[in-house]
Amino acid sequence: MLQNYARYPLVVESASGCYVFDLAGKRYLDMISGIGVNALGYGHPRIAAALAEQAARCVHTSNLVYHRYQGALAERLCAMSGLDRAFFSNSGGEAMECALKAVRSHGRSLNPRKIRLVALENSFHGRSFGALAVTGHPQYRRLFEPLHPEVTFVAPNDEDGLARAVDEETAGIVLEPVLGEGGIYPLEDSFLVRARELADRHQALLVVDEAQCGLGRTGRPFAFQWSGIRPDLVVAAKPLAAGLPLGATLFTEQAAQSIPVGMHGTTCGGGPLACRVALEFLAVMEELLPHIREVGSVLRAGLESLAARHPVIAGIRSKGLMFGIQLSVPGHPILLRALERGLWLNCTHDTVLRMLPPFILTREQAEEAIEILDQALADLN
Ligand code: PMP
Numbered sequence: 001m002l003q004n005y006a007r008y009p010l011v012v013e014s015a016s017g018c019y020v021f022d023l024a025g026k027r028y029l030d031m032i033s034g035i036g037v038n039a040l041g042y043g044h045p046r047i048a049a050a051l052a053e054q055a056a057r058c059v060h061t062s063n064l065v066y067h068r069y070q071g072a073l074a075e076r077l078c079a080m081s082g083l084d085r086a087f088f089s090n091s092g093g094e095a096m097e098c099a100l101k102a103v104r105s106h107g108r109s110l111n112p113r114k115i116r117l118v119a120l121e122n123s124f125h126g127r128s129f130g131a132l133a134v135t136g137h138p139q140y141r142r143l144f145e146p147l148h149p150e151v152t153f154v155a156p157n158d159e160d161g162l163a164r165a166v167d168e169e170t171a172g173i174v175l176e177p178v179l180g181e182g183g184i185y186p187l188e189d190s191f192l193v194r195a196r197e198l199a200d201r202h203q204a205l206l207v208v209d210e211a212q213c214g215l216g217r218t219g220r221p222f223a224f225q226w227s228g229i230r231p232d233l234v235v236a237a238k239p240l241a242a243g244l245p246l247g248a249t250l251f252t253e254q255a256a257q258s259i260p261v262g263m264h265g266t267t268c269g270g271g272p273l274a275c276r277v278a279l280e281f282l283a284v285m286e287e288l289l290p291h292i293r294e295v296g297s298v299l300r301a302g303l304e305s306l307a308a309r310h311p312v313i314a315g316i317r318s319k320g321l322m323f324g325i326q327l328s329v330p331g332h333p334i335l336l337r338a339l340e341r342g343l344w345l346n347c348t349h350d351t352v353l354r355m356l357p358p359f360i361l362t363r364e365q366a367e368e369a370i371e372i373l374d375q376a377l378a379d380l381n
Pocket of ligand 1 (some may be wrong): 035090091092093094096124125126127175180181209210211212213236238
């Protein structure tokens, strides 16, 4: 194995609903859901049925031909997002690459110097060279530079900074409506609106990366929908095929024109198995939207009550079922104590505990998570 991952001391042997089980049969409440991928938990009957049936029928076709589910999924995602066209790939990073290629091609078609990008400090867009270039964490980029040289980073929610950074050489503005890896920082609606205005004024494309915050996570199909804007490009991934690799790049008709026939592609992306499961995922997710908002408020209230009792909690940031618990101390020791007590969450940066629970989390399970976290925090003293 490459030594790139720092893993937690947990071997997952099996899983069911919102719980995973280790080799000894010990149970853990999963509040990170494979970093937002297992949004319907484990063994969801509708996902399992779609998987089994399609696995026996046809898993892969390549994109040399048509199959029944890709167009249907594109249509569904476009209807949900208000965009016009879809391209399917295998990951968030790959979906981002496609968006960045569309932006480059769009800019160059207007002016050869119009290739600059504006992105956010503390953002995360993936590990490939293009996605890394717009990722606002210098430590992820450093070893691999030089990357795309034309990126200006702006602080999240700094509208004036954004206005200063965008000019006639800007081809695209890249945003995460809720910065996920960065520690769960929701962007203000007014910031998204301003980004839309600036992109329009300078003929730049607005790219919204919803790999983590999209597809129901915030209580709406897409997080940008809280602000009322319509982006030119939307990246979706993680939970889209309920654990099978699938990424989607959504385009307005105008943005789509920058990728002519033959200028982009992928072998496995958008196969019949992944697309069929994704259609089932979207149907279940839409039914769960009111539940996501409700259980999100229960968790938020529980975390606020913890913050009132544990001074190491400096603040809670959340939107729907995305939570960042800002600590004044390193989070890893707390995470390990929670794990011992049967609660699995994650630490992003040193001092932020992150929770991305499954959408099917019940009120009782939300309370169970708060109780265990309470004990894990008390263990510190
Ligand atoms: N964009 C965002 C906002 C992400 O959170 C991630 C992954 N954490 C990615 C892109 C990259 O996705 P993947 O790991 O599927 O390439």
